[in-house]
Amino acid sequence: MRRLAIILLLTVLLMGCSQSEQPEPGYSQSGQLEKLRVGILPIEDSLPIVVADEQGFFERNGLDVEVIQFSSAVERDAALTAGEVDAVVTDPLAVILLRDKGYDVKIASLCLGKTPKEGVFAILASPNSEIETVEDLNGKEIAVSLNTIIEYALDVMLSEYNVSYTKVSIPKIPVRMQALLNGNIEVAVLPEPLASYAVSKGAKLILSDAMLNESITQTVIVFRGDVEKEKVQKFLEAYREAVKEINSNKEKYREKFIEIARVPEDIAGSYPIPDYPEPQQLPKEYYDRYLEWAIQRGLIEKDVPYEEAII
Secondary structure, eight states: OHHHHHHHHHHHHHHHHHHHTSOOTTSOTTSOOEEEEEEEOSSGGGHHHHHHHHTTHHHHTTEEEEEEEOSSHHHHHHHHHTTSOSEEEEOHHHHHHHHHTTOOEEEEEEEEOSSGGGOOEEEEEOTTOOOOSGGGGTTEEEEEOTTSHHHHHHHHHHTTSOOOEEEEEOOSHHHHHHHHHHTSSSEEEEETTHHHHHHHTTOEEEEEGGGSSSOOOOEEEEEETTSOHHHHHHHHHHHHHHHHHHHHOTGGGHHHHHHHHTOOGGGTTTSOOOOOOOSOOOOHHHHHHHHHHHHHTTOOSSOOOHHHHBO
16 A cells, blocks of 8 residues: 555656646747847837837747847848848838849738838928929939839839839938938938928828828738748737737837837827737738739849748
8 A cells, every 4th residue: 555655656746747847838848938030120110029029928929039120121131131030020022032032031921001001101292392293293203212112112103193204213211301301302202200201391292102092012020931930920929919019009109119110209299100910911912013013123033922932
């Protein structure tokens, strides 16, 4: 009887040890947080990632995320292709161009751009310009950054209008905005929040993608192809929590939003915080529009199928 009691006690102890060795939900088999490096730009699209990090949502889902802020898309993309970051917020056109060059990057989720009201690109005329309507753009020079989503947005926005225009390359957005406000260039395409700031300084809003009936521009969350799918899912779950938190407490996060998106002080109080969509697949029709434009512009040498570019 005594021997039986000892055997039962040892069995219970062994079971306890076995259970204690199981990792907490969301953690790796070793019980450690899984590391992930995420690159962001100082844009409004980055807010959920910052909130997920600061509020502990990543850690709660078993991730040790290092959020790295880059000052330009060029730096961000270089870090992604060099393997210095595992994920970034970018746009579908950038993904198509990178995959065409042989880089294994894939879209994990839509970020912003589910609806037209999330549009962030505007065609503006300088304060002293006589341009008032889209039709007035006929024959004009329009400043953009070439081979980017900004040029794409310009072409798609004006595709329904019978106007011809010439593109002038001014890659740096602040320089482009200043040239517009100074009257050195009559028309330019600017992203938010600088578009709203330029309007507050006298620039004329001619057309924006937020004014259209359908969404034409999107941002997406992109991972390197060698990142484990389990890590991607953990990231997206934490991102989902952050989106819900922001959407239900927008004013609580206004100061952080202003900081991240670099909203100019003059419009900081009135500039709207978007309704962030929960993680979801980028629709094929959105992707195909970028792909068709890239092919027409001769920016890619081969087809970049949707199915291969999506996680």
